[in-house]
Amino acid sequence: MRKFLILLYLLTIGYAGTVCAAKLKAKHVILIALDGWGAYSVPKADIPNIKNMMDNGCYTLHKRSVLPSSSAINWASMFMGAGTELHGYTQWGSRTPELPSRVVNQRGIFPTIFQIMRDQNPKAEIGCLYEWEGIKYLIDTLSLSHHALVKEYKKNPSALCEMSVRYIKEKRPVFLAICFDQLDHIGHQAGHDTPEYYKKLNELDQYIGRIVEAVNEVGMLEDTIFMLTSDHGGIGTKHGGITLQEVEIPFIIAGKNIRKGGEFNESMMQFDTASTIAYVFGLKQPQVWIGRPMKQVFK
Template identity: 50%
Template sequence: MRHFVKILGISIVGILFLNSCKSSQFSGTHKPIAKRVILIGSDGFGAYAFSKAKVPNLRKLMMEGAYSLEARSVLPSSSAVNWASMIMGSGPELHGYTEWGSKTPELPSRIIGEGNIYPTIFSVLDEQRPKAKKGVSYTWGGIGYLFEKNMVDLDFNGKTDKETVAKAMKFVVKEKPVFTFIHLTHPDNEGHEVGHGTPEYYKAVEGVDALVGDIVATLEKKGMLEDTILIFSSDHGGIDKGHGGKTLAEVEIPWIIYGKGIPAKGKLASSIVTYDTAATIAYALGLQMPDFWRGKPVKEVFIDEK
C-alpha cells in the first residue's frame, strides 16, 4: 500500500511539473474574438505616405476601426528584420534576423521551435489549433525564409502583388483559413528605384490601397467580412532611395486594424512596435502567447468605451 501511495505521489508531482513547464511557455487564454485574421503587409509603406497619397480604402478601415501612424519598426529599419519581428513577436535580439535580406539568423535565435526557426504566429497556431488552416502569399521571395513552411496550407510566391492577392483570396474563400499573411512588394520597389516621397512612390501606394479594397470587397461578397479581422502594416518607410536608418520617415509605419470585435476608435493612444502585431493576432484568435515573445497585444483596440 505504501509503495502504491509513493508511486501515486510521484505521478502527481510529475504531472504538476509538466503542467508547470507548459504554463511557463505560454501565458493567457480566452475565447477567439474573430473566426479569422488576415495580415496585409505592404513593403516600404512609410506612415508619412498618408499625408499626400489618396488611400480611400485604408482611410475607411482607419475610421471604422483603429489605427496608429506612429507605430514603429525595430532597428535596423529594413525588410527581413522587421517582417520576422512582425510574425515572430520579438525583435532581432531574440529571433536573430538582423539584415535586410536575412535568410538565416546572423545571431543565433534564443529559442528554436518545431519548425527549426524562432517560433512565429504560425507555429503557435499549429501547436494550439493543429487543424486550423493557415497560409502565406507573398511577392518578395525573402518572406519564404521567415516562417515554418511545414506548418502552412498555402505557401505561394507571386510574381506581382495582384497575383499574390488573387491567390491569397482564392485560398481564403475556399479553405476558410484561420490566419493568412499577405505580403505586397510595393511601394518598396518605387522607393528604391525612383525615391521615397516621389509621385511614382505615391502612385504605388495608391495601387496598394486599391488591392486592399479588392480584399475587403471579396470578403464582403462572400459573407466573410463580418467575422474577419484585418490588420494592415508595413516593415519600414524610407528616405531618398533607401532605408535602414533611424529617422522617423524610415521607422514610423502604419498600423491599422478593422473588423469583427473592433469598435470604431480611430486614432490609438498606444505605443506600438511591429512585434506587437503577432501578439495582437494571437489575442484575437484566443491563443496562448509564448512568454518568450516580447510583443504585447494592443488590447485598446478591442475595448468599446461608449
C-alpha cells in the same frame, strides 16, 4: 446528491466553454502588409479603402520598426513577436539567423505566429502569400496550410491580389498573411514621397479593396479582423537608418469586435503585431516573445 454533482459538473463545463469562447475576438484574421510603407505617407495619399478602415476601426501612425529598419529583420519581428536580439535575424536579406536564436521550436526556427497557431489549433487553414522570396525563410512554412510566391509581379502587378482572392474564396482561411513588395521597389527606384510612390500606393489600396470584397462575398466579413501594416518606411531611395521616415509605420485594425476608436496613442512596436494576432485567437504566446497585444483597440 448525485444529481447535484452532475448539475454542478455541467455548469462547470458550460462556464469553461463560455470563457474559451470569450477569448476568441474573431474567427478570421487577414493581415495585409506593404513593404516600404512609411507612416508619413498616409495623410497625403489617395487611399480610400485604407482610410475607410481607419474611420471604422483604430490606427496608429507611430508604430515603430525594430532597428535596423530593413526587410528580413522586420518581417521576422512582425511574425516572431520579438526583436533582433532574440530572433537573431540581423541583415536586410537574412535567411537564417546570424545571431543564434534564443529559442527554437521542433523545426529549428524561432517561434512564429504561424507555429503557435498551428500547435494550438491543428486543423486551422493558415496561409501566407507574398511577392518577396525572402518571406519564406521567416514564416516556418511547415506550420502553414499553404504558402506561395508570386514571381515577376512587375509584369502582372495584380497577381498577388488575384491569388489572395482565389485562396480566400476556395479555403476561407482562419489566418492569412498577404505581403506586397511593390511599394518598396518603387521607393528604391523612384524614391519615397514621390508621385510614383503615391501612384503605387493608390493601386495597392485598390487591391486591398478587392481582397475585402472577396471576404465579403464568401460570407466571412462579419467574423473577420483586418490588420494593415508595413515592415519599414524609407527616405529618398533608401531605408535601414534611424529617421522617423524610415522607422515609423502604420498599423490599422478594423472589423469584428474592434472599436471605432480612431487613432490610439499607446506605443506600438513591430513585434506587437504577432502578439495582437495571438490575442485575437486566444493563443498563449511563448515566453520568449516580448510583444504586447494592443488590447485597447478591442470592444
